[in-house]
Amino acid sequence: xxxxxxxxxxxxxxxxxxKAFPQDSVVVLGKDIVTSKEGHIKWFNESILSEKFDRxxxxxxxxxxxxxxxxxxxxxxDKGELExxxxxxxxxxxxxxxxxVYITSDETLLDEENSTSIIYRxxxxxxxxxxxxxSIDFKILSIPYxxxxxxxxxxWCRVFASLEKKKRW
Numbered sequence: 001x002x003x004x005x006x007x008x009x010x011x012x013x014x015x016x017x018x019k020a021f022p023q024d025s026v027v028v029l030g031k032d033i034v035t036s037k038e039g040h041i042k043w044f045n046e047s048i049l050s051e052k053f054d055r056x057x058x059x060x061x062x063x064x065x066x067x068x069x070x071x072x073x074x075x076x077x078d079k080g081e082l083e084x085x086x087x088x089x090x091x092x093x094x095x096x097x098x099x100x101v102y103i104t105s106d107e108t109l110l111d112e113e114n115s116t117s118i119i120y121r122x123x124x125x126x127x128x129x130x131x132x133x134x135s136i137d138f139k140i141l142s143i144p145y146x147x148x149x150x151x152x153x154x155x156w157c158r159v160f161a162s163l164e165k166k167k168r169w
Contacts, residue, residue: 004064005066006065006084008070014041032045048087053087064097066101069123071105071120100127100138102140
């Protein structure tokens with residue numbers, strides 16, 4: 001099975017992908033990765049909103065999409081999650097996607113009503129709308145923030161790097 005892993009992919013490692021998808025061909029797409037090929041994993045440094053993404057999506061016979069939310073990075077500065085998610089869901093409607101997994105922050109589970117929680121819920125509702133209307137099996141996983149000592153955009157990576165350089169955070 002061909003799997004597209006997209007969105008906030010800077011945290012992913014080859015080992016993690018091999019454990020998650022041992023028998024599948026995996027295409028990882030993100031703006032913070034180096035284009036390469038390692039066994040049955042292909043990495044593409046590309047924006048979801050680009051035309052190249054459209055060609056990649058239509059070229060591969062994806063059956064499963066795993067979308068990592070930008071909301072998994074504490075204090076993320078990147079904008080456009082809803083637009084990217086909408087495009088991937090729209091493209092999924094035009095091919096034979098069987099499963100769609102949206103991995104997002106567990107802050108969506110809080111009862112607190114604020115502008116951030118409204119955006120988080122909007123992303124989940126967008127997934128429900130496209131997947132239910134197109135008979136795609138979907139799951140929404142709500143997890144804590146991701147952490148990596150190697151991902152330069154990670155909040156904690158930046159904190160520890162500044163401490164290491166003896167800068168004040």
